[in-house]
Amino acid sequence: MADKEKIVKIAGLTGSLRKNSYNKAALMAAKKLLPENTELEILDLSDIPFFNEDVEEEGIPDSVLRLKEKLSEADALLISTPEYNYSIPPVLKNAIDWVSRGDDTPIYGKYLGLLSASPSPLGGARAQYHLRQVCVCVNLIPLNEPEIFIASAHTKFDEKGELKDETAKELIKELLAELVKKVRCQREENG
Numbered sequence: 314m315a316d317k318e319k320i321v322k323i324a325g326l327t328g329s330l331r332k333n334s335y336n337k338a339a340l341m342a343a344k345k346l347l348p349e350n351t352e353l354e355i356l357d358l359s360d361i362p363f364f365n366e367d368v369e370e371e372g373i374p375d376s377v378l379r380l381k382e383k384l385s386e387a388d389a390l391l392i393s394t395p396e397y398n399y400s401i402p403p404v405l406k407n408a409i410d411w412v413s414r415g416d417d418t419p420i421y422g423k424y425l426g427l428l429s430a431s432p433s434p435l436g437g438a439r440a441q442y443h444l445r446q447v448c449v450c451v452n453l454i455p456l457n458e459p460e461i462f463i464a465s466a467h468t469k470f471d472e473k474g475e476l477k478d479e480t481a482k483e484l485i486k487e488l489l490a491e492l493v494k495k496v497r498c499q500r501e502e503n504g
């Protein structure tokens with residue numbers, strides 16, 4: 314089978330647990346903008362407990378094991394992060410902390426597509442730059458372009474949560490295409 318026909322699996326994450334989250338809606342929009350032979354599964358972080366080394370020693374919780382498994386199966390990640398107090402939400406950082414532990418960290422060396430949505434005029438830019446710093450530690454490789462900040466998010470989605478902003482859609486499409494290109498190159502390099 315030609316590599317172009319091999320499925321690329323992307324795991325989608327957001328730090329928002331909110332039902333009507335703009336960032337979750339952005340990931341939903343991404344599902345409709347995927348290149349050929351690409352899948353995007355949005356992973357749920359709502360049942361991941363707070364990281365605690367005592368809990369870890371007693372045994373990794375099932376929800377974390379499931380998350381690690383899903384991330385292992387993924388070729389790349391797509392994160393749409395909210396901005397909380399100029400940084401990333403604890404839900405997202407907590408999930409990264411859990412999966413960064415041990416010898417089998419499932420995100421190490423994988424490519425990451427990054428976006429953010431916020432009602433503010435900056436669209437979550439500061440959170441993205443904090444997330445980029447965390448990526449260094451876990452060797453997640455965020456793409457530099459296109460940068461996607463869905464600013465004034467309350468005006469960019471309709472009442473059903475559909476992304477209606479054509480510029481944002483075009484950029485997400487571009488980001489996904491770039492992400493898939495990187496994964497296919499990585500596969501070639503790794504044989």
Ligand SMILES: Cc1cc2nc3c(=O)[nH]c(=O)nc-3n(C[C@H](O)[C@H](O)[C@H](O)COP(=O)(O)O)c2cc1C
Pocket residue numbers: 329330331333334335336337395396397398399400430431432433435436437
């Ligand atoms: C604790 C808290 C802190 C926030 N801080 C910021 C901030 O620093 N910058 C910003 O743009 N929005 C901030 N917001 C607003 C969020 O961007 C907004 O709630 C957004 O809708 C959250 O993403 P979601 O729609 O995916 O849940 C904050 C919200 C909360 C709850």
